[in-house]
Amino acid sequence: MPIRLDQRLTxxxxxxxxxxxxxxxxxxxxxxxxxxSTDRASEVIATDISAPSLAKAEELAKxxxxxxxxxxxxxxxxxxxxxxxxDTVIIAGLxxxxxxxxxxxxxxxxxxxxxxxxxxxxxxxxVRVALQKCGHTVVFDEMLECAGKVYTIIKTQEGESNLxxxxxxYGAFFKTSENFAYFAxxxxxxxxxxxxxxxxxxxxxxxxxxxQAALDKNEG
Numbered sequence: 001m002p003i004r005l006d007q008r009l010t011x012x013x014x015x016x017x018x019x020x021x022x023x024x025x026x027x028x029x030x031x032x033x034x035x036x037s038t039d040r041a042s043e044v045i046a047t048d049i050s051a052p053s054l055a056k057a058e059e060l061a062k063x064x065x066x067x068x069x070x071x072x073x074x075x076x077x078x079x080x081x082x083x084x085x086x087d088t089v090i091i092a093g094l095x096x097x098x099x100x101x102x103x104x105x106x107x108x109x110x111x112x113x114x115x116x117x118x119x120x121x122x123x124x125x126x127v128r129v130a131l132q133k134c135g136h137t138v139v140f141d142e143m144l145e146c147a148g149k150v151y152t153i154i155k156t157q158e159g160e161s162n163l164x165x166x167x168x169x170y171g172a173f174f175k176t177s178e179n180f181a182y183f184a185x186x187x188x189x190x191x192x193x194x195x196x197x198x199x200x201x202x203x204x205x206x207x208x209x210x211x212q213a214a215l216d217k218n219e220g
Contacts, residue, residue, distance in 0.1 A: 003034050008119060008146040008153070012092055015117055015140060015155050016040050019087035022047065022113075024078060024102065025094055029057025029070070036069045041088075043069045047080045077102035078111060088115040093151075096123030100130035107134040116156045124152035128168045137161035138172040143179045150183060170214050177218065184215045 005013060009031050016035060019042055023032040026046035035041035046061075048054045054072050061070040073080035078089065089106075091099050099120050106113075107130075116136060120127050131138065131154070140155035152171070163172060174180040191208050195201055 003030055003037070005030065005034055006146055008144060008151050009034070009092065011144060011153055012090060012117060012119055013038075013040055015153070016088055016090070017115060018042065019114075020085070021045070021088045021090060022078070022081045022086040024081075024089060024091045025049070026057050026072075027053050027093075029054075029060045029072070031090065031092070032057065032070055033060050033064065033066060036066050037064065043071070045071045045073060045081055045086060047073045047075055047078075049074070049076050078106040081106075081111070083109075083111040084113065086113060088117055089113045090117045092117075092119040093121060096120040096126040100126040103127070103130045103134055112158070114158060116154070118154045118156075119151050120154075121149055121151050124154065124171070125168050127152075127154060128163060128172070131156050132161045132163060135160065138163070141172040141174075142177060143171070143183050145183075166214055166217070169210075174214060175217050181215060181218045184211055184218070188212060188215070 013031065013034055018040065021035055021041040022045045024047050026032055026048050029046045032044035032046040036044050046057045051074055054074050058072040061067045091102060099118050103116065116131060118127055135158060136156035137159035138154055138156050138161065143150055143152050167174065171177060171180055188208055188211055191204055195204050
């Protein structure tokens with residue numbers, strides 16, 4: 001059965017290197033099924049903390065005859081996945097706090113993986129910090145808008161990394177990213193509108209200055 005993914009999940013799928021993949025917090029398993037059915041992954045381990053969600057993922061796999069290459073495992077974060085058991089770990093659609101916690105807990109358990117492919121809807125800076133601590137370097141870092149929300153998609157590989165403060169806040173490649181420039185301009189305009197009605201919002205004014213300085217580096 002063909003399956004359609006939204007813009008965000010399609011972008012993630014297109015970044016997967018062929019191999020074994022863990023889809024952490026898989027929900028109903030659509031991304032994992034898409035990866036194996038389009039030959040973008042040799043095998044998928046779909047995990048979720050929710051038994052009902054995982055049951056739907058398992059049903060999707062069985063209905064389409066891919067249960068041999070799409071396992072489902074109940075558990076929190078990367079707990080159900082072993083060290084080097086997969087090549088790529090996908091965690092998509094969660095907040096940066098949660099994603100960074102999952103990554104750091106796996107690191108504390110001495111679990112290693114060749115690639116992370118992470119999509120945070122909040123606090124991507126915390127994800128970048130966690131990845132550095134785990135010995136991963138960012139090879140792709142972009143923002144995109146889907147269904148009215150802005151997401152960051154980050155892909156890594158093993159290797160030492162030393163991101164600057166601006167790179168941690170705005171993205172590893174913010175200086176050359178057209179998407180960063182687009183969203184930064186929108187955010188500055190939005191914050192200026194708020195500031196116009198609340199001139200005493202000092203923190204907001206400082207945030208505008210920092211973001212504008214980063215935008216100047218992008219355009220310069």
